[in-house]
Amino acid sequence: MMEFVYDFSQLPNYLEILKKKLRIAVIYGGDKTAQGAVIYQTHNPRSTKTYEVVARDIAAALTDLGFQQVCVLPDDATLGDRLREKQIHLAWLNTGGVQGYNPVCHTPAILEMLGVPYIGHNPLNSSILDNKHAFKRELQGLGFPTAPFMIWHPAQGKFTAKNNPRFQKTFADYQGAFLVKPVSGRASLNIHFIAQPEDLGEAIANIHQQTHNTALIEPFLTGREFCVSVCGYVRHRQDKFEKLAAPFTFSVLERLLEPDEKIFTSMDKKAITGQRIRFLEDSDPAKEKLMKLAQQVYWEFSLNALIRIDARMDGAGNIQILEANPKPDLKRPGANVTSLVAQGLSEQQMTYEDLILSLISDRLDYLFTNHAQIIPQITALLAA
Numbered sequence: 001m002m003e004f005v006y007d008f009s010q011l012p013n014y015l016e017i018l019k020k021k022l023r024i025a026v027i028y029g030g031d032k033t034a035q036g037a038v039i040y041q042t043h044n045p046r047s048t049k050t051y052e053v054v055a056r057d058i059a060a061a062l063t064d065l066g067f068q069q070v071c072v073l074p075d076d077a078t079l080g081d082r083l084r085e086k087q088i089h090l091a092w093l094n095t096g097g098v099q100g101y102n103p104v105c106h107t108p109a110i111l112e113m114l115g116v117p118y119i120g121h122n123p124l125n126s127s128i129l130d131n132k133h134a135f136k137r138e139l140q141g142l143g144f145p146t147a148p149f150m151i152w153h154p155a156q157g158k159f160t161a162k163n164n165p166r167f168q169k170t171f172a173d174y175q176g177a178f179l180v181k182p183v184s185g186r187a188s189l190n191i192h193f194i195a196q197p198e199d200l201g202e203a204i205a206n207i208h209q210q211t212h213n214t215a216l217i218e219p220f221l222t223g224r225e226f227c228v229s230v231c232g233y234v235r236h237r238q239d240k241f242e243k244l245a246a247p248f249t250f251s252v253l254e255r256l257l258e259p260d261e262k263i264f265t266s267m268d269k270k271a272i273t274g275q276r277i278r279f280l281e282d283s284d285p286a287k288e289k290l291m292k293l294a295q296q297v298y299w300e301f302s303l304n305a306l307i308r309i310d311a312r313m314d315g316a317g318n319i320q321i322l323e324a325n326p327k328p329d330l331k332r333p334g335a336n337v338t339s340l341v342a343q344g345l346s347e348q349q350m351t352y353e354d355l356i357l358s359l360i361s362d363r364l365d366y367l368f369t370n371h372a373q374i375i376p377q378i379t380a381l382l383a384a
Contacts, residue, residue: 028055030076037076045213093120129326161197223313230294231306232362251344
């Protein structure tokens, strides 16, 4: 067998070949109540959402781009058999998992075992990014700005702020309000604004009742709230591919809060529209800071797939990273609704299809450059 040789200039031609031959599965979160989906039904600490609608948006975009063999599959116990039956070459992960703890990392781990390459984060990064406390600990270790925090689980006993050494050490001189949130979750659900430390215990108990998981306590930051999306180095726009010197940052947005909103309201409760967000101007110092932070996080965590970073200013105007979303919404923008990722595409002279093509092209470029020897099922398509 001839050795596979690749450089970036070959990517457009290789993509034209792969559009006819590459079998792609876009995977959404399965329904644990479906027949054969699981052996036993358990709990998912993240609120359940299948993301099937968005998976079909991605699949439709791939089809519109010319990929001829695209299917949409549920993430459940039948996935391995379905992938084998359809002889899938490449998977696109648009799932948060089905059930159990750390569900975001389950499917990439299964695909690693099966030998199916995928667009998405590896199991370790998936779990770190989705567990706010683990992510914030890494941020602290790497020197990134993030607010102090602690975690608590009712198995450790009843939480009382004044008698808790960790709380006193972490928040010794802090006099403001707090946020209490699940360590793993989606869409800003089950977040409590707590004005007085003596009320933290009740919020922790409530979160455990809802999620059966640990709660995170951090100061409530009073400044502006932002988000920024960042992905790999390959970008497609205006019918051209380019390989950037740094991770591609875009959709640098400020979230606009209503007078009675302490945090940006969940998309499950209020649709994300253009009236709830605004682009940051180039003259705003926060824009460049957010872009640099996003690129540095992408580098330091050795990421290979899209994330959205949420951040907020403290009372002194310093940007603090709140969390990273390992599976940001890729909903196709519509007339009255959008997503925090897609909203900024027009600013980059990009379409939704450009973004989807950028993401799959970046993954293939990464695999061709660094791991060609472990994807012979794909490189063989280019030799045939």
